[in-house]
Amino acid sequence: xxxxxxxxxxxxxxxxxxxxxxxxxxxxxxxxxxxxxxxxxxxxxxxxxxxxxxxxxxxxxxxxxxxxxxxxxxxxxxxxxxxxxxxxxxxxxxxxxxxxxxxxxxxxxxx
Amino acid sequence: xxxxxxxxxxxxxxxxxxxxxxxxxxxxxxxxxxxxxxxxxxxxxxxxxxxxxxxxxxxxxxxxxxxxxxxxxxxxxxxxxxxxxxxxxxxxxxxxxxxxxxxxxxxxxxxxxx
Numbered sequence: 619x620x621x622x623x624x625x626x627x628x629x630x631x632x633x634x635x636x637x638x639x640x641x642x643x644x645x646x647x648x649x650x651x652x653x654x655x656x657x658x659x660x661x662x663x664x665x666x667x668x669x670x671x672x673x674x675x676x677x678x679x680x681x682x683x684x685x686x687x688x689x690x691x692x693x694x695x696x697x698x699x700x701x702x703x704x705x706x707x708x709x710x711x712x713x714x715x716x717x718x719x720x721x722x723x724x725x726x727x728x729x
Numbered sequence: 730x731x732x733x734x735x736x737x738x739x740x741x742x743x744x745x746x747x748x749x750x751x752x753x754x755x756x757x758x759x760x761x762x763x764x765x766x767x768x769x770x771x772x773x774x775x776x777x778x779x780x781x782x783x784x785x786x787x788x789x790x791x792x793x794x795x796x797x798x799x800x801x802x803x804x805x806x807x808x809x810x811x812x813x814x815x816x817x818x819x820x821x822x823x824x825x826x827x828x829x830x831x832x833x834x835x836x837x838x839x840x841x842x843x
Contacts, residue, residue: 669828
């Protein structure tokens with residue numbers, strides 16, 4: 619049973635516009651969420667995180683929103699740039715268990 | 730800056746061979762992990778270790794084993810490689826709980842089993 623779901627395998631966005639990547643989770647015990655970005659032939663790199671006690675966290679062009687009642691989080695990238703083209707993984711954790719990852723969303727930013 | 734080094738970027742092995750994937754981290758991290766990445770399946774956890782000589786099964790441990798004799802090194806072993814183990818293998822490490830220290834990944838080993 620998939621605990622972290624990224625239902626959109628791919629997303630295309632025009633350069634300069636907003637990219638919104640979505641993630642749903644089923645385990646109500648998750649209390650910390652992370653987004654990782656992965657370029658081809660490289661390992662994933664940490665992008666941004668949010669604790670379940672918050673509903674928003676911002677870091678430059680990247681903002682993560684958390685809606686606990688809906689068990690939903692989203693990553694907003696504004697403005698989108700061609701260098702943002704990558705696969706984005708949503709991940710969640712509770713306690714000392716390992717991270718649980720979603721299947722990823724491939725973002726293509728078109729110049 | 731944390732460095733997680735995987736010994737091979739690309740590996741081609743034959744069915745039935747015993748395969749060793751090596752991972753070394755240079756930041757004294759307690760926790761180390763092995764994932765595999767497959768198209769449409771995302772990142773799936775194979776094994777992890779929270780201390781030297783300690784190992785725990787992840788979500789897909791079948792066909793794999795691991796070894797952690799030293800803190801900085803975590804090896805993934807395919808006892809008898811099969812074609813369905815063709816994949817991108819990613820090693821990661823973290824200092825303590827992920828709340829304080831996100832996972833740092835190596836660049837991956839793309840393994841092809843023929």
